[in-house]
Amino acid sequence: MPSTVDLPPLAVAVPLFGAVVLAVAGRWLPRLGCDVLAGLWAAADVALLAWLWGATGDGRTVSWVGGWVPRAGHSVGVVLVADRIGSGIALLAALMVLAAVGYAWRYFEEPSGGHAGVFPALLLLFEAGMVGFALTGDLFDAFVFFELMGVVAYALTGYRIEDPRPLHGALAFGVLNSLAAYVTLLGIGLLYARTGELGFAQIGAALDASGKGADALVVCAFVFVLAGPLVKAALVPFHFWLPDAHAVAPSPVCMLLSGVMVELGVYGVARIYWTVFAGPGGIPADAVRPSLLALAVLTSLVGAVMCWQQRHIKRLLAFSTVAHVGLFTAGVAVLEPAALGGTAVYVAAHAGAKGALFALTGVLLDRFGSVDEAGLHGRGRELPVVGALFTVGAVALAGLPPFGTGLGKGLAEESAKSYAPWLPWLFTLVSAVTAAAVLRVALRVWWGAGSASHGHAGDPETSGGGEEPEVRAPRRTLPVVLVAVPALLLAGCLAVGVVPGVAEAFDQAARVFCDRPGYVAAALDPGTAPPVPPGPAPDWWSAGAVLSGLLSTALAVAGAAVAVWAPGRVSARARAAARRCHLAVRPLRGLHTGLIGDYVAWLTVGLAGLLVAVGALR
Amino acid sequence: MSGVMGWLPYAVAGWILLVGLYGLATSRNLVHTVGCLAVAQSSTYVLLLAVGYRSGGTAPVYSDAEPGTPVVDPVVQALVLTDIVVGATVTALLLALVIQIRKRHGTVDPERLTELKG
Amino acid sequence: MTKAWRLGLFGVAAAVLAGWWAAACVGLPGFGGQVHPYGERAVGASLERHTANVIASVNFDQRAFDTLGEESILFASVLGATMLLRVARDERRQRPLAARVMPSTRLFGAVLLPVTLLTGAYVVAHGQLSPGGGFQGGVVLATGLHLAYIAADYRVLERVRPLTVLDVADAAAAAAFTVLGLVGLVAGASYLSNTLPLGTFGELASGGLVPIINAAVGIEVASGVIVLLARFLDQAVEVGGGPGDGGSRTAGKEDGG
Numbered sequence: 001m002p003s004t005v006d007l008p009p010l011a012v013a014v015p016l017f018g019a020v021v022l023a024v025a026g027r028w029l030p031r032l033g034c035d036v037l038a039g040l041w042a043a044a045d046v047a048l049l050a051w052l053w054g055a056t057g058d059g060r061t062v063s064w065v066g067g068w069v070p071r072a073g074h075s076v077g078v079v080l081v082a083d084r085i086g087s088g089i090a091l092l093a094a095l096m097v098l099a100a101v102g103y104a105w106r107y108f109e110e111p112s113g114g115h116a117g118v119f120p121a122l123l124l125l126f127e128a129g130m131v132g133f134a135l136t137g138d139l140f141d142a143f144v145f146f147e148l149m150g151v152v153a154y155a156l157t158g159y160r161i162e163d164p165r166p167l168h169g170a171l172a173f174g175v176l177n178s179l180a181a182y183v184t185l186l187g188i189g190l191l192y193a194r195t196g197e198l199g200f201a202q203i204g205a206a207l208d209a210s211g212k213g214a215d216a217l218v219v220c221a222f223v224f225v226l227a228g229p230l231v232k233a234a235l236v237p238f239h240f241w242l243p244d245a246h247a248v249a250p251s252p253v254c255m256l257l258s259g260v261m262v263e264l265g266v267y268g269v270a271r272i273y274w275t276v277f278a279g280p281g282g283i284p285a286d287a288v289r290p291s292l293l294a295l296a297v298l299t300s301l302v303g304a305v306m307c308w309q310q311r312h313i314k315r316l317l318a319f320s321t322v323a324h325v326g327l328f329t330a331g332v333a334v335l336e337p338a339a340l341g342g343t344a345v346y347v348a349a350h351a352g353a354k355g356a357l358f359a360l361t362g363v364l365l366d367r368f369g370s371v372d373e374a375g376l377h378g379r380g381r382e383l384p385v386v387g388a389l390f391t392v393g394a395v396a397l398a399g400l401p402p403f404g405t406g407l408g409k410g411l412a413e414e415s416a417k418s419y420a421p422w423l424p425w426l427f428t429l430v431s432a433v434t435a436a437a438v439l440r441v442a443l444r445v446w447w448g449a450g451s452a453s454h455g456h457a458g459d460p461e462t463s464g465g466g467e468e469p470e471v472r473a474p475r476r477t478l479p480v481v482l483v484a485v486p487a488l489l490l491a492g493c494l495a496v497g498v499v500p501g502v503a504e505a506f507d508q509a510a511r512v513f514c515d516r517p518g519y520v521a522a523a524l525d526p527g528t529a530p531p532v533p534p535g536p537a538p539d540w541w542s543a544g545a546v547l548s549g550l551l552s553t554a555l556a557v558a559g560a561a562v563a564v565w566a567p568g569r570v571s572a573r574a575r576a577a578a579r580r581c582h583l584a585v586r587p588l589r590g591l592h593t594g595l596i597g598d599y600v601a602w603l604t605v606g607l608a609g610l611l612v613a614v615g616a617l618r
Numbered sequence: 619m620s621g622v623m624g625w626l627p628y629a630v631a632g633w634i635l636l637v638g639l640y641g642l643a644t645s646r647n648l649v650h651t652v653g654c655l656a657v658a659q660s661s662t663y664v665l666l667l668a669v670g671y672r673s674g675g676t677a678p679v680y681s682d683a684e685p686g687t688p689v690v691d692p693v694v695q696a697l698v699l700t701d702i703v704v705g706a707t708v709t710a711l712l713l714a715l716v717i718q719i720r721k722r723h724g725t726v727d728p729e730r731l732t733e734l735k736g
Numbered sequence: 737m738t739k740a741w742r743l744g745l746f747g748v749a750a751a752v753l754a755g756w757w758a759a760a761c762v763g764l765p766g767f768g769g770q771v772h773p774y775g776e777r778a779v780g781a782s783l784e785r786h787t788a789n790v791i792a793s794v795n796f797d798q799r800a801f802d803t804l805g806e807e808s809i810l811f812a813s814v815l816g817a818t819m820l821l822r823v824a825r826d827e828r829r830q831r832p833l834a835a836r837v838m839p840s841t842r843l844f845g846a847v848l849l850p851v852t853l854l855t856g857a858y859v860v861a862h863g864q865l866s867p868g869g870g871f872q873g874g875v876v877l878a879t880g881l882h883l884a885y886i887a888a889d890y891r892v893l894e895r896v897r898p899l900t901v902l903d904v905a906d907a908a909a910a911a912a913f914t915v916l917g918l919v920g921l922v923a924g925a926s927y928l929s930n931t932l933p934l935g936t937f938g939e940l941a942s943g944g945l946v947p948i949i950n951a952a953v954g955i956e957v958a959s960g961v962i963v964l965l966a967r968f969l970d971q972a973v974e975v976g977g978g979p980g981d982g983g984s985r986t987a988g989k990e991d992g993g
């Protein structure tokens with residue numbers, strides 16, 4: 001029986017081993033055998049991580065791989081440090097992988113790449129990458145697991161090789177993410193040159209001891225090291241790859257990409273900032289807060305506007321992820337433990353809602369070979385249950401109480417408004433717009449509301465028609481799991497909001513996360529870190545949170561209703577105003593060109609902007 | 619080492635990154651794009667190895683050298699080794715995607731891939 | 737975005753990046769400096785564990801977890817390439833034709849093939865003692881095998897390259913790495929702990945777990961790279977009939993005579 005300290009490396013090793021077993025056994029096992037094996041393996045890792053989450057409590061589980069525990073505060077090994085936020089997001093990743101394995105069970109009609117074990121094996125490798133990235137306490141190790149996550153995700157995104165679009169999306173995804181990872185590695189090189197260390201805690205402690213403060217090298221290293229996580233998190237202007245990749249990946253993969261991988265980018269930003277750069281030798285909070293907040297606001301607004309413009313349903317959901325990641329980043333950027341705890345609740349609940357919406361869109365693809373909002377007008381009537389669940393997903397996205405999204409949003413808003421009073425309005429507006437877009441789809445596709453026409457001629461846009469179906473048996477009856485998995489995910493989103501104690505647990509977890517001296521002591525000098533005293537319990541479903549959730553939902557319903565029913569009934573002046581709005585956002589749409597060269601140019605611009613901003617404010 | 623040689627190797631790393639970025643931003647051929655990514659990655663090799671260099675140090679292998687002989691930093695060499703394998707495998711996977719793009723789109727010119735936009 | 741816009745935007749941003757990079761470089765310790773705290777500790781730890789090649793000790797012992805992740809990337813990319821380069825629904829396999837090869841090329845290949853394979857095996861086996869190791873030797877082994885393609889033709893390469901066996905070997909080696917980590921747990925230490933007898937410094941069996949993991953990595957890299965190259969060569973030589981097929985890839989390779 002392993003002890004708690006052995007759990008973090010085992011949580012990475014178990015899915016790795018499972019992937020190997022599937023890759024070999026898949027040659028002989030039938031499809032069902034592979035899926036059962038993959039399910040068992042994913043469930044085993046969920047159990048391990050749940051155990052880790054329970055055993056870690058409000059402390060930290062520190063694991064020196066290979067037994068290289070520090071002597072006199074120094075080690076040559078790699079350390080894994082699990083606190084509740086880290087093990088929590090790892091657990092979320094494991095749960096989403098389990099859901100994706102379950103959903104994919106009846107989803108693809110043919111074994112890919114020769115045998116049925118390849119796809120689930122890749123899912124398990126993806127899981128290992130995400131868990132490793134979430135638990136590691138070492139910068140170079142984080143780079144390795146970041147790339148593992150990436151490589152598997154590129155391959156999975158390009159899964160449907162008969163359709164040209166997934167290949168294009170996967171390549172843009174791969175080039176941008178790997179490029180950013182290499183920029184991160186340059187930053188790691190700078191930090192290693194300055195401090196001679198690779199661990200988060202070690203670098204942080206050495207920076208503080210160097211007494212040089214935030215000089216040009218530290219600023220440059222900060223921006224470069226964050227390049228990878230920022231691109232993964234798809235913050236504007238690093239976001240261009242995301243809609244291209246998420247719109248074309250197979251639906252079970254989208255559940256993972258949008259549900260947890262992108263959020264891991266935000267997690268990486270927060271973890272690296274707090275452990276490495278939050279001390280006196282790092283970057284002052286007054287430089288980090290406005291820079292990150294500006295990125296966050298830009299991201300959520302661009303994401304919301306672009307989301308509203310889409311007719312390709314998966315691309316619409318992808319932009320909604322961009323918008324929400326902007327909100328999560330805003331929750332992190334105020335650098336308050338309470339806001340961070342609320343954001344953690346928000347991320348957990350959002351994974352359920354967004355995963356469910358992608359899974360339900362996969363049903364459309366399965367039935368009709370299309371994800372085009374206009375082309376599917378009214379055709380969803382034969383799938384009422386799917387439509388009902390999709391609508392529930394939309395209001396969950398808006399943050400309707402008692403869904404966990406509403407709770408997380410409320411908690412983050414409560415804390416964030418002490419820094420910037422306008423932030424709650426941003427949260428309300430952005431979640432309302434993205435939910436309105438999703439509700440609009442639900443009304444058009446399942447209720448046949450409004451007219452079937454969409455858009456304006458000459459717009460740059462991606463239609464969702466003519467998709468290569470992911471399943472080639474359209475006449476089969478709808479498999480139960482394709483509806484059961486999204487229903488369970490929505491139930492999970494609800495559970496985050498209604499189970500008492502979740503908010504308190506995350507709140508205390510966030511306090512531990514932000515306790516930098518405690519982290520450094522736990523990693524370098526075990527046993528000396530004093531436990532973090534519990535703070536005042538957060539207000540579980542405060543009146544403000546309920547009202548803000550209700551307001552977002554009401555705005556979303558109103559927005560969707562206007563979009564669907566108004567066009568035929570309003571005055572010419574209103575139509576002209578709408579037309580002007582539409583023309584105003586056209587240049588923004590025009591920037592999303594699908595050209596890797598443009599995306600790389602924007603990445604360079606983003607890095608340069610951050611360097612200038614952080615450099616000027618430090 | 620002081621003077622120009624004190625920072626020239628680091629500057630070379632930065633230059634290689636910029637060359638790679640320029641190539642990526644202006645590429646007209648996807649195979650070239652993947653190649654430019656590998657160029658950008660080479661900057662990490664140069665930086666890491668430069669950071670680990672020690673004047674008068676030999677290779678960190680003690681088969682022939684006496685223990686105590688000054689050696690260059692072995693850690694960055696191990697990191698570069700890992701980095702190279704990561705880079706090679708990523709390149710392979712991206713080239714596999716390019717092969718399939720060539721088959722499905724009939725082109726490797728990024729300007730002619732126009733289906734994902736807006 | 738027009739090309740001029742893109743270039744202008746990029747140029748300005750790149751100039752900013754270059755300026756900051758230069759400023760950062762000035763803050764770095766000078767090239768060739770004597771202060772390498774982690775490096776010093778790594779050398780000490782390596783000698784303590786009777787591993788002559790410090791880089792092997794860092795890769796397979798001190799920071800073995802990085803290498804576990806990295807080997808998984810290799811494994812994932814082989815699996816991913818296998819999936820991406822599968823024969824699509826509208827494609828079919830073609831039998832490669834025999835190719836003529838100059839006798840001198842044939843002789844050259846026949847002589848060099850065993851020499852290269854032996855060199856590769858040597859480089860893998862002495863990884864913990866001398867420069868080299870599982871990665872480097874594995875790549876030598878994998879490329880050496882492809883001399884069969886140069887000296888003969890694709891049919892011969894297919895005969896010396898049992899893909900199913902290599903595919904399983906790749907997976908088995910990856911599994912071995914994961915499972916070898918458990919040896920430490922069984923011995924009551926942590927995951928990936930080097931708890932095996934350390935042997936005599938400088939001998940082939942020194943370093944405890946290091947030579948074993950090194951060998952597993954050698955097998956994984958060699959078989960992984962061969963499988964990876966096979967997927968690409970298959971696309972060039974055997975797979976045809978898809979939409980982008982020009983129809984002229986029946987020959988095993990360009991005329992060798």
